[in-house]
Amino acid sequence: MLAEIKGINEECGVFGIWGHEKAAELTYYGLHSMQHRGQEGAGIVVSKDKELTGYKQLGLVNDVFKQVKFDDLNGKIALGHVRYATQGGKGLENVQPLLFQSLTSGMALAHNGNLMNATALREELEKEGSIFQTTSDTEVLAHLMKRSGEVTEATISEALNRVKGAYAYLILEDDTLYAALDPAGIRPLSIGRIGEAYVVASETCAFDQIGATFEREVLPGELIKINQDGLTSFRFAPRGKRQMCAMEYVYLSRPDSDLNYVNVHASRKRMGKELAKEAPVDADLVIGVPDSSISAAIGYAEESKLPYEMGIIKNRYVGRTFIQPSQELRELGVKMKLSPVRGIVEGKRVIMIDDSIVRGTTSRRIVIMLKDAGAKEVHVRIASPAITDPCYYGIDMSTKEELIGANNSIEEIGEIIGADSIAYLSEEGLENAIVKDKTINQGVCMACMTGLYPVAPADEKEMDISNC
Ligand code: SF4
The missing domain is CATH 3.40.50.2020 (Rossmann fold)
Incomplete structure (x- = not known):
């Protein structure tokens, strides 16, 4: 059924590519195949010679990029995002990837999920002097990572250990692409290859769209680093039981996608x-x-x-803006x-x-x-x-x-x-129907149907729903 009549809405899809001449264009096609994951806004950031530039706008992927010349988004590394906005967060500033520039480096962030302790962390960071540009919980991670100056696997891991909830993150720092998945693996995130290039996406339908092949899943609690040395895997949290969102299978994802195999x-x-x-x-x-x-x-x-x-x-042909009776x-x-x-x-x-x-x-x-x-x-x-x-x-x-x-x-x-x-x-x-083999640490999140939350909300404040 259409998302707007069902009353359940995805919150975002992420796509990243490292090492392809047509990185921005392929990101556009990847995002287009994941349009069902978010229709409020879309954006792409590219990295060329360690310089990051991007374009984002409110609207559907096609509308956002129809006037964009991909030759202007030149670079072999790209990061993209489609966004579904919850109430109160519909402004352009919250459309991702979020791009941060400093005198020495650039960093972009794309996120699918929700940080349950975002409000508390934001208050803490603001007390320490951080100034936020958006109302998105994604920016909290950026400030946590940047606190110690450099963005490395160590500072990313430290920051990820402070946040709580469900997340699939893509981070582009200079010419390095990072991908991280929460310790319970609630949101989907897969790795693929197209030629020598690496791709990472929320759904594998994006790989089929651009002619990439599926390589493997990002594992719960895993941080992936992709740069000129290839792909390196780090662990920022112990590998817990995978508890992928059952709703992704029931309703949210595209039928041609494979989630967790x-x-x-x-x-x-x-x-x-x-x-x-x-x-x-x-x-x-x-x-x-x-x-x-x-x-x-x-x-x-x-x-x-x-x-x-x-x-x-x-x-x-009934779109979101169609006049309803x-x-x-x-x-x-x-x-x-x-x-x-x-x-x-x-x-x-x-x-x-x-x-x-x-x-x-x-x-x-x-x-x-x-x-x-x-x-x-x-x-x-x-x-x-x-x-x-x-x-x-x-x-x-x-x-x-x-x-x-x-x-x-x-x-x-x-x-x-x-x-x-x-x-x-x-x-x-x-x-x-979902879990093939329950003996290998595999399960699903069914919290909205059982009340059993894989990551328990500690207090009322954490129950505030933020933006992806
Ligand atoms: S299955 Fe879990 S992650 Fe998915 S919608 Fe329900 S509570 Fe949310």
Whole structure:
């Protein structure tokens, strides 16, 4: 489903490349393939002869760079970012990469995730005399690193040990590119190669886009350094159990991406299969809510030996800025984004697969829409457990008060959305669909569905959600 109607939003994608003649241009294509991770702003910084220059703007990648001549962004090392902004942080100053120039060097930073102790660290740094240019939590790391003057693997490691939360960082200092992942590996970050050049990206779909091959994952608590000596690995924290965000697989990432060696589409199919085993229902056909629920619907249909059909279509030309119908017209049934395929659902007992339910308003609208189109029964099956808790790790979702799963039983949710029956995938079912081998220190974060946080918020202040 479209991010803006689902109510769950990514917060950013990062891309870095070291050692390619067309570094900026390839970064543009890499960012374009990760546009779904952030639509508020985009930027690229390049390094040539240790001098850093960049361009960033609010808007979609295509719009931001349509007037830019890539020959002006000359250099073999580049860093890029797409941003989704939370409330209060939508200004151009917060668009990344953040670029810092001093008399002796330049440094750029791109971040995906959320620092839970950013406010406390910022207060501490301001007391010591630091002046911040942005309201972004990313800048906190820059000040921590620069405190001791030079930026090296030692000062980066020291700074990373002060921050708490989920993060995938790319840092460009002079002619060296660094990549770092938090000790629980909550956010995705992969390394690839294109010719002799190295690439690092939030999602592997960016590698396919530019013709790069996947090399390996950045490991939890690992700091990677790429320069003329090649790639060197450092450890800034003990390697903990990997707890990649389950929502990346359920909804956020592109189906063609592999996260932590697991393909997103294949994992969604397995979620559908697990769901069919756990919650079968007598029906005529299976449909999925486009786009992110299609894979799970195919899996459910395969397992239950029922036909998979395209019962709902999505209008691809409804952008963020499209004029939405007034409340009055909405009630009259003016639907902008999703439409039922009447010829498929009319007179049928339909199993409708959705990846998740946030507030329930969209699900209710879809059930009504299917019934209006003549569906005899609509059985809702959700390919993940109910969302009951907020995310503190960089995914923007509704507050606890707004989460339908936090305030209602499953039966009540079924009644609210008007389904003939409803079932969610179990926590175990979701974990089985994602984690290939639980014996090798692998797991997933499901905190928004279980309340069990891999990095626990210590106090109320840390629960403030900052920007990525
Ligand atoms: S709390 Fe939910 S959305 Fe946040 S990182 Fe964990 S699984 Fe992902």
